Structure formats: C-alpha cells, structure tokens
Amino acid sequence: MRSALADSVAMAAAVLLIAVAAALFGSTSMQRVVAHAAVMLSAVLALQLFSGNSRIVSFGHAAFMAIGAYTVGILTLNAQLQHNALPQLPSFLAGLELSTWNALIIAAIVGAVAGVISGATLLRLSGSAAAIATLAFLIIVYTLLAAAREITRGSQPFYGVPRDAGLWVTALFAMLTLVITRTFRETSWGLAARAAADDEAGAIAVGINPRAAFFFPWVLSATLAAVAGGLLAQVLGAFTPHTFYFDLAFTLLVTLIVGGMGSSLGALAGLLATTVLIEVMRQVESAVSFFGLTQSALAIAMILVIWRRPEGLSGGLELNLLRRLGKQPAATVVPAEVKRANADVLRVAAVTKRYAGLVAVSDVSFEIAPDSITGIIGPNGAGKTTLVSMLAGHVPPTEGKIHLGETAVHETAAHRVVRAGLGRTFQNIRVFTRMTVLENVLSAARGVHSNVAAAEEAARRELARVGLLEQADALAGSLAYGMRRRVEIARALACEPTFLLLDEPAAGLNPAETRELMTLLAAVRKERGIGIVLVEHDLMFVMQLCERILVLDQGRLIADGTPAEVQSHPAVIAAYLGSRVAAKSLATSTPSLGAVVTESN
C-alpha cells in the first residue's frame, strides 16, 4: 500500500511537471493539447481501472464519457443560449447554469448510476461475451443520445459549453485519477478483481465472489469516465454523439494496450506515446491528403505491441518505486503466532451425487473433527473428486447434507463455504499467475483481516510457513511447479481455515518435495489444530501421513479406519486388486507419521 502511494505521488508529480511546463512555456494551443491529453489520461486510467483488473475489454467507457459530457453540457450551458439551442428541453433541466464543479459532481453521480445499471447486467457474462455486451452498451447510449433531440440536439453539434476546464482542472483530475487507479489494485477490491480475472475457481477458493468482484471496479471506473467526459465537454466546447462513439472507444483501447493494460503506469506510458503519435500524424495528415492516417497509425501501433510486446510498453508492471530504491520494509519473519482452529466438525450425512444416471457418490456418511489428518483414497472413478467438490461447496449433492460446524455447506455458495472455515487447493494448481506471490496470499488474507497491515503480516507469516518469503515479490506465474503448490497451500492457510482440503497435493512432486510437503502438513496441523483432509493417489504418502483413511469404491464408502485397519480390510484389498502396484504398496507401506516428524526435527 505504501508502495502504491509512493508510485502515485511520483506519477502525479510527472503530470504536474508537464502541466507547469505547458503553463510557463507553452503557447495557448499547446496548453489546449496538454489539457486535452490530461482528460484523455483520466479516461484511459478509468478504463485501466476496470479492464486492467478484470481483464475484460470494455468498449463502453466512451459511452460513460458521453453521458458525462452531455450532463455537464446541459447543466453548465448559458441559459439564453440553452433556450435558443434546445427550446424543448424538459423544464427541470432548463436554465440551471451550474458551476463547473457542481456539474462535474452531478456527472459523477449520473455516471455511477449508469455504471450500476449496466454493470448489474453486463457483468453476469464472462470474458468475450462481456466485451461484446459493452459494445452493445456503447451503441445503446449512442442511439439514445442521437434520438433524444429535445435534450441533446440529436446528431447536430451540441455547442456553447463554457470552456472553464483549462490546464489546471484537467491536470488536477488526471492526478487524482492516477492516485485512485494506482491505489485501487492494492485494495481488497482490486485484489479480488485481479484474482477473479486470473482464475475464477481459485478466487472462489479464497472466498471471493467472482461475479461481484468486477462490479465495484466497473462502477468506480464508470464514475471516473463520466467525469473525464464532462471535462472533455468543457475542453472541446462543442461535440456530437459521434465524438463519443467507436473512434473514441478505439483510441482509448489502443492507448491502454500500447502502454500496457495491467498497470496505471501503462495507461500513462500509453497516453504519452499515443499523444506524440497522434500529434505527429496530424502534422503529416495536413501535408498529404490521406484520410484516416491517425487511425491507421494507431491500429498499426496496437498490432505491433500485441505482437511483439503483449503486456505493453510498461510490461504490465507498476513503477514499484520503493522496491526499486530498496526502501521496501525488510522481509521480517513474523513469529508463527497463529490462532488455533475452532472445534467445528465436518459432517457428511448420507450424501449422494448423481450425474444423469451415473451415481458418482452413493450414500456416504462420515464425520471429521479438526486437529486430524484424514486421507481419502480409492481407485480411479471411485468418486473422490466429486466428494471433494461437494465438500468445498462447488457442487451441491443430489441428496444428503454436509455441515461445517453450523454452516450447511450443501446449500451455501462455494465462496461463502471458505469463510465458514474451509481452505482448499486444487489438483491442477490454480494460483493467480499474474499476481505476485505475496498478492496471491494477500487476496486470501484480506478476506479474514479488514486491516491492511494485519492482512499483510498474516500473508507474510503464511509465506514464511511454507518457505517462500524470499519469493514474495515474484510473479506467481514465474515460479516452478513445486513452489506454486506451496503458494496454493499458503493461500489456503491464509483463509485461516478449520479444515484444509487438499486435492492430490503430492501429484507431480519429486520424492524430496513430497517429503518436505509431509513435514509441512504435519507441522501445520500440530501448530494450528486444523483438520487436514487430502485426496491422494500416492498411497505411500497417505499411509505415512494420515491417521485415518476413508476408502471409496464405485461411489460407496467401503472402509474407514487407521492405515493399519484399512490395509487389512478385505473390501479394500478386493478393490485394489485390479492394480498390482497399488495393492503392493498398500501391503508394504507402514504408518510412520511419527518417524517423518522426528526426522525433520
């Protein structure tokens, strides 16, 4: 968070410097170019706030700017002029002559309302479908503005807006937007949106509702875009609905993509690059008559960037000034003072799951107390994965009930089950690859601690626990496989769960890593008293680590007991006879949890 503030101050200072230089040395037309660029910067930042965090391309921001522009235009227009230009304006809008500031505030409110209404619908869609829906939104707003002639003069130019917003107001708003955008990605909303954009299932596993995660950034960015539109109205003085149509949507997107969608630095870099490009092209365009030179230059710039440098000029990274200057607080290892888990019990009562005729899990009942390590094993197709999905609240059972303490898991959304005390990892690792290791864990910790400092401390503690404190600032996507597994475990632990559900935690690990994992899990259980439940194919691993084993076969629970009991159970031996290797390891592996823990001490 401190890093975000330092960065935004630095970037805002750069904007201020340009504004001061323009004020001192620039001609009037130069100052207008800078004011216009400052408004565009605010708009591109607003777009970055949404698209950068959600990774959903939006064509709709031009529409929010249009909404802001017409709001400010109508509210600030000189009464006499307004009467001449818009004789049929509804009386509650007529003759208000508000000051620029008041008009901008109202534009922000109107933008926010438009954001809430559009967001409630658009954000139910995923990825590309949502992008197309924002396109539909752009067309809807354009059509409305062009059709509502009494209010907007239709496709005729809307003119006479007082040009009050000069260099200083626009620069000030650009600076404010920079601070908001740079800081936003570090807030719990920003983390939630980025997590949901990176991996939806992973986000749910840390208690984030992916549908809600994009809503707040959308509304906030709509608000900022509306104000930017209002300022543009004041800078331009006259405009039509066409001013805010495809060309503007295109320019905003190109600017963001060229700079780098992932960061506010990208928006700034993109704006500087495209402003220079556009101004140069204007000069060329006036010399040679070639229609659309600017548009084609922008298009080519974007194609080149996507092709050669997909994350944009900024590489999608923030300035991270403090880290560069080495002013980051030293990565202190916090003593592992953690809360012991509560005594909630995980109860599975007569649970059955059917998929179109196939019975995946059939009438399974068991209870697991915290402060335990339980393994769930069974041959392929036994129903282990289905059972795990039901325990995590991802899939509701067809019949039966699952309770975690007081929470009825079978009728609770998966992201709420996490809050009730269930942390989980996935068979195919689901870390948030575009976030740093620390942010991965922080996204979970923020769900538990509302205090930023406390959350960060908790996240560092979990990283220390799994031995990844050194890698805290690395992108999770850049880590080796075994390390990603540990990130996932740290992230699950940061949810401060009563139960830790691990889906094949040893898959793909080499023997040394498997051994480390065993030591880690045994220690975590000992220190926090949580219940660890794991599904695993590596029977040696399960037999050595777990004190209780549930065996599933063809959807039914065929055995439940200590490793020794399970190993000699006739039904288990029968179920595993098909696989000679498994049967052999079932027979030879001895329960030796104590041995492992002692060895590590």
Place this chain on the structure above:
Amino acid sequence: MLLQHVVNAISLGGIYALLALGLAIVFSIVGLINFAHGELMTIAGYTTLGALLFGVPFPAAVLLAIATTAVAAMAMERIAFRPMRGASVTSLLLTSFAVSALLKVIFQNGLSARPQPLAMPQWMTGSYQVGNVAIGVGPTISIVISVVALVGLELFLRRTVTGTAMRAAAEDFPVVRLMGIAAGRVIATAFALSGVLAGIAALLWVAQRASVDPLMGAVPVVKAFIATVVGGLGSLPGAVVGGLLLGAIEIGLDAVLPPSVVPYRDAFVLSGVILILLFRPQGVIPAATVRRG
C-alpha cells in the same frame, strides 16, 4: 400485414444468422471474435459492383464475390491472425479490431466514400400476391438462400471429414490435433466458411438496399456480434437462433413503435436482448464446452 412482417423478419433475421454463424464458426475454433467480419461484407459488395461494371453476368458476379470473400477471409487469417496463434482471447479480439480499422481506412481512401448504386436484376425487385397481401420477391429469395446456406453448412459439417473435424475442434481443439488432423487446414476452412457466409449475407443485404458503401458491413456485423452472444458465444445453433431473434425483434418493433419513438429502436432492441442475457447468461443455446475466455 402480419405475413409481410413475418417474411421481412425472417429475411432480416436470416442475414444476421448467416453473419453470426460465420463469427461463431471462427470463434468456436480459434477463440477469435472477428471485428473485421464487416469488412468482408464490404469486399463482397464491391467485388460484385466491380464485376458487374466489367460486364460479368450477374450469376457469375455473385459467385466471384463469394469466392473472393472466402479468399479474403483466409488471407486475413494467414496474414493477421496466424502470427498471433496461441495469444489470449483479448489479444485476438483487439488485433481484429485493429485490422478492421485499417481496412476501413483503406476502403475509405481507395473507394469513393459515397454509396454506389448496385442495381439488382429486375426479377428480384418485384413482388407477388399471397391472397391479397403483396410479398416482396427480394425477401423471399433472401429467406430461400439463407435456408439453403444453412442446410448446406449443416451437411458439410455432418457429412465431410473436414466438417466433422471442425465440429470436434469446436469442442476440444487439442484432441483433434492429436487425432492427426492438420490444425492449419481446420482453421483455414473455418475462415473460408465464415467468408462464404459473409459474402452471401452481404449480397442479400445489398439486394435490399441496391447500393454499396465502404462502411456497409459495420451495422449488420455489430448486430451479428450481439446475436452470437445472445445465442450463446461459440454455439452454432445459438448463432442462428440469436440472428433470427434479433431480426424478429427489430421488425416487430418497427411495426409497433409510434413514429416518434422509432429513432430509439436500436436502443430498445439491444436492451431487450441484454435482458434475455440477464436470465440466460450463457445464451439461449449455450456452447457445448466452456471455451477459453
């Protein structure tokens, strides 16, 4: 009256359906939402115009236009999208957006910005009587051609090896490649098909307006985008249903809206369509697999 509206709705919906289908075929296989689809329509329109000006007979001009559009679609894939293979859905979408912008600039400079008249043969412009209702020949032909194109596509996808490979690729491309089918061929065919469909749609569109202009593809293709989303992004039957639905809503609103509200029509159409998505976020007929993105 009602019969007239139904014919108009199906003929307009049919054009949207053909366009949406072309978009959906490409999307289901490479995950690309092709913004430059509208420019394919423009290419078809001007090829017809050019061929007719050179005295090519009408049927040959039509075939030439469709073939040219198919080749243009394949060229687009080869030049702009193949270097991006494996890029994210967002990168592909933005690339096609830029390609579309570039082509628009080229058309606006190379072609006259003013609409050029493109007269359809006499026999297409008349009307015939059903009972005492006059039905346009144009819309009727449009419906027939749309149906033939849809049936033809269905046969291609069901009866040929490439077609079967394409249906499989729409569900799981990596597995199709493991089956030893050349990815390049499947993708090229997908683009060629989308070009053929865009070409047919362009001709039907032009037939009803009797003129071509450099930006003629923009409006119908944006509608087709929305049709694919409403139908279920990546679902071929969904694209057809979405297209017909959009056509029906548009013609229906034209019929019932009072004249003072007609300028707002597109806003109503799109809002109505988005309301459908509110209840069916995956579309009317969701795609068989959850696609990337």
